[in-house]
Amino acid sequence: MPLLEIHELTQYFGGLCAVSDFSVALESGELVGLIGPNGAGKTTVFNLVSGFYKPTQGKIIFKGSSIAGLKPHEITGRGIARTFQNIRLWNHMTVLENICVSQHYNMGYSLMDALLRTKRYLKQEKRIVTEAMNILEALDLARYADEVPPNLPYGLQRKVEIARALSIKPSLLLLDEPAAGLNSADVKDLISLIQRIHREFDITIWMIEHQMTVVMTLCSRLKVIDFGATIADGTPDEIQNNPDVIKAYLGDDAI
């Protein structure tokens, strides 16, 4: 059984069809890419899978159960984590607090426990901090635990966002343009980081990315969409030489 199955997903925004009849199946352990020109509908697909939008039509099945229309926190609870095209960290909180706050969907204590600072509350809070520090250590970020994100270079902020997504121990990680805004040295580091996460965290990764070196190096297969519709599906080599893909990116003159 695939980890994630999407059948004929369609999303309208008023009269605009942002995603049309999109289907895909991701097997556990895969690292695959979703590419396409600007405005193709890629982020909309991720927003539908992560519960930010309710699909106009279609099925989204994760671990055998339908998740279409669930709230984002419910989908996180099922084991899907994501990052965003524009980094969304809490800039007034430290790196450690940013990771801890994402754990609170799974805190295991009540409001009353928190108000009375019961034993259960203190024990769970300690667990959350320990687990957050473990993830920061695993990604070589522990030394930045007490910094606020704006004090860190952009490449490290991206890494913190990935650490935050990993901290919920997802089975599926959605990365939305992780290389956006990074310089070439940071892109190289990001490629190694994603390879390491994929190897060490027993996780399935689905990524949107415009930088071809990143997807060509990392992904075993790619799906290409344009104006919401799928135009190609295949290995990076097949995709690079597909005339429909070349046309979508470069226009008719390219072929």
Ligand SMILES: Nc1ncnc2c1ncn2[C@@H]1O[C@H](COP(=O)(O)OP(=O)(O)OP(=O)(O)O)[C@@H](O)[C@H]1O
């Ligand atoms: N909430 C929304 N309301 C109305 N239109 C939207 C909304 N979200 C996206 N769209 C439109 O849907 C289309 C697909 O947008 P989407 O952001 O999914 O594309 P994308 O492939 O991720 O683009 P990019 O690579 O530029 O990020 C675009 O025309 C966009 O303007």
